[in-house]
Amino acid sequence: MIGAMQQQLDFITYIQRMLVEGDFSATYKFALLHALADVCVEQPLVSDQAELKIDLATLADKLIVLYWHHAVPFASEQSGKNGLLKQNNGTQSRVISLLYECQQKNITHLQQLKQSKYYKSTHREVLKTLKKQPLWRLQKLSKQDVCFLYPHTNSHDYITLNPGIAGCFRRFYDLVTYLAKSGWLQKIQSINYNKTLIGPSSELHDFLFSFDRNALSKVKPVLIELQHGNCFYCQKPLNSTTDVDHFIPFSRYANDLGHNFVAAHSECNKSKSNFLAAQLHRERWQNQNLVVNSQIISNELSAYFQCDTEQSRSVSDWAYQVAEANSAKLWLAKDSFEQAAGAGLYLNRDAELSLVAEGKPRYDA
Numbered sequence: 001m002i003g004a005m006q007q008q009l010d011f012i013t014y015i016q017r018m019l020v021e022g023d024f025s026a027t028y029k030f031a032l033l034h035a036l037a038d039v040c041v042e043q044p045l046v047s048d049q050a051e052l053k054i055d056l057a058t059l060a061d062k063l064i065v066l067y068w069h070h071a072v073p074f075a076s077e078q079s080g081k082n083g084l085l086k087q088n089n090g091t092q093s094r095v096i097s098l099l100y101e102c103q104q105k106n107i108t109h110l111q112q113l114k115q116s117k118y119y120k121s122t123h124r125e126v127l128k129t130l131k132k133q134p135l136w137r138l139q140k141l142s143k144q145d146v147c148f149l150y151p152h153t154n155s156h157d158y159i160t161l162n163p164g165i166a167g168c169f170r171r172f173y174d175l176v177t178y179l180a181k182s183g184w185l186q187k188i189q190s191i192n193y194n195k196t197l198i199g200p201s202s203e204l205h206d207f208l209f210s211f212d213r214n215a216l217s218k219v220k221p222v223l224i225e226l227q228h229g230n231c232f233y234c235q236k237p238l239n240s241t242t243d244v245d246h247f248i249p250f251s252r253y254a255n256d257l258g259h260n261f262v263a264a265h266s267e268c269n270k271s272k273s274n275f276l277a278a279q280l281h282r283e284r285w286q287n288q289n290l291v292v293n294s295q296i297i298s299n300e301l302s303a304y305f306q307c308d309t310e311q312s313r314s315v316s317d318w319a320y321q322v323a324e325a326n327s328a329k330l331w332l333a334k335d336s337f338e339q340a341a342g343a344g345l346y347l348n349r350d351a352e353l354s355l356v357a358e359g360k361p362r363y364d365a
């Protein structure tokens, strides 16, 4: 236990050092850091101390996902200008150029690219860039290799995260992705070419890291039908103000997965906000979206969103695990919360025994 805690501290320290001492002439390293965190929560992990083998093909796919929106010309309302943001000190970064080319072939969203004939060659080029640029450079701190996350094997196929590292990425996913995105944003803002384009802009964060509202509109009718016209949360009939809610909040896990959506009253959705939903909602979501209607959702939405039941399940398991470890509040209904069960795991044994002796329940139900 002490060893694991020490490793968590070392992990945070290392990530901080990396962001300060690493050489970031392009934005690839931020993207890679984000991609590593994503992969760690999308795959089930045998134990917090386990190693994790990650295919480079998977990482290349993640880079495409993360950069897709960045390859759309940025139109600033404030500066009135419009153009592709540069993501490299010198020439435009290769991944942005590749994705931009795809978008010129009338491919308007990511799933369309994945299902098109261009995906294979694009993926191959991104994989090449991944190996050439960030993969074996991410861990160069003050010009020295410090391979805390994974050994530099120069393998062409995979990396293996050192024991415990995937567990740390899961535990600190919010923090790592927040740091990666902030660093990324700052890097883009610091490139001279971008400065005139962006102006004094606060729109940039949403442009780079928000979800695809257009695609989201395709989801609503499908969900309303699956839910027989009722709000997912309060079960009452939906009305004209119906929202599509990210069941695992987008603020916690910033990727759109087809099985992660539910239809809810705008009021219920606003009240739930960035909270995880209570256990009874979780069970209903699993049953509705991952079991009973899993196939329908895949059929209807895979044109717009990544649809993979197991990935959705892993992400939700991870999110609830973290909530339990943090004794987080789970949203039940407007102004009503429950505590994530499992909080007792962090009580020491004596405290637990005394609770049992006093006849108190271990967890808030």
Ligand SMILES: [Zn+2]
Residues within 6 Å of the ligand: 231, 232, 233, 234, 235, 236, 264, 265, 268
């Ligand atoms: Zn409702």
